[in-house]
Amino acid sequence: MPDFTYLLIGGGMAADAAARGIRELDRDGDIGVLSEEPDPPYARPPLSKGLWRGEPLESVWKDTASLGVTLLLGKRAVRIEPAARQVVDQRGATYGWHKLLIASGGRVRKLVAAQASDRLIYFRTVADYRRLRELAGKGKRAVVIGGGFIGSEVAAALALAECKVTMVISGAGIGANVFPLDLVRFLNGYYEERGVTLLVNQSAIGIRKTGRRHAVAVLGGADVPADAVVAGLGIQPNAELAEEAGLAVEDGVLVDERLRALPAGGGAARPAVWAAGDVARVFSPALGRKIRVEHEDAALTMGRYAGRAMAGADDGPYTHLPFFYSDLFDLGYEAVGELDARLEIVADWKVPFREGVLYYLDHRRLRGVLLWGVVGKVDAARDLIAEPREWDAGSLKGRIP
Secondary structure (H helix, E strand, O other), rough: OOOEEEEOOOOOHHHHHHHHHHHHOOOOOOOEEEEEOOOOOOHHHHHHHHHHHOOOOOHEEOOOHHHHHEEEEEOOEEEEOOOOEEEEOOOOOOEEEEEEEOOOOOEOOOOOOOOOOOOOOEOOOHHHHHHHHHHOOOOOOEEEEEOHHHHHHHHHHHHHHEEEEEEEEOOOOOOOOOOHHHHHHHHHHHHHHOEEEEEEOOOOOEEEOOOEEEEEEEEEOEEEEOOEEEEEEOOEEOOOHHOOOOEEEEEEEEEEEEEEEOOOOOOOOOEEEEEEEEEEEEOOOOOEEEEEEHHHHHHHHHHHHHHHHEEEOOOEEEEEEEEEEEEEEOOEEEEOOOOOOOOOEEEEEEEEEEEEEEEEEEOEEEEEEEOOOOOOHHHHHHHHHHHOOOOHHHHHHOOOO
């Protein structure tokens, strides 16, 4: 049985960042990365961004092995045994550890009752990107199910690849869960101007196959022919391993301010188990509640912090409020905090729908900031969210120039 000083469950950006954090303090300790994917760690954002704008696939690899890390690829952890300090994989092999990081990420949500199809891609991994590249191309018909973060990016990417793109969105339009309605309507029109067909307030229920033809079945509507189908329905955290190991789980693995995993039923954190990335839920002092953030900045900052902590660093509590960003054709935004269309939204446009700042309020407390076409202001937005005061439209407008 291999025995590691540090064992990292998951082969994503959080695990890579943790390995780098460990190496900042410990250049020699044995590090193992146990990953279900056959590919080594890579950057995930380019899969729906830069790779469709000409960046080479080789640019995504993180080169984790160069850190002196043992990559255990194609191995899915199925059991954590905290008392024995072992992890068991799907083939029954065991791996010892002195310190453990749970960075197991999340798995895609799937269409209810949809049959499996080689044309249906739940877009998340580099393998999904490769498959979509095989199916998509000039003149090909692509259907994107969902108008959220992934759906909006992939639809724009496919249109740039000269596919004939149709979006099937259950809500009012692109970003309807996070943007105000006037911005949603603008985006709907903007995408249509770029050649994307939108079917809003409609639900995709699966894929039909007739001979060699494939089509997306739409509830109460006509089938939509498709050479490729991408479902961007979000993810759910891979927290079952932690829960079965007696750790506290609440839509993710609960961690303390040092990212140490908490036990089920309360009590002090486990001294040798940490969690980071998409799977971890941590208290945010700025927002005053526990958060789980499924974006690159969270993976990188939590991963590095956890790795350093595993190697003995005392960096104080983890208080970082992660940001996220997106590219939609020629539009782009950065955002920090809580974006929810149900909140009160104060819009401060310099150029309507092209450049401006949107503030999200809950009972006069600032919860999130959307920087639309505005760059370099994330830290200013974080500072505003952290201020323990009440706001209104008058006090917010012009606050971030």
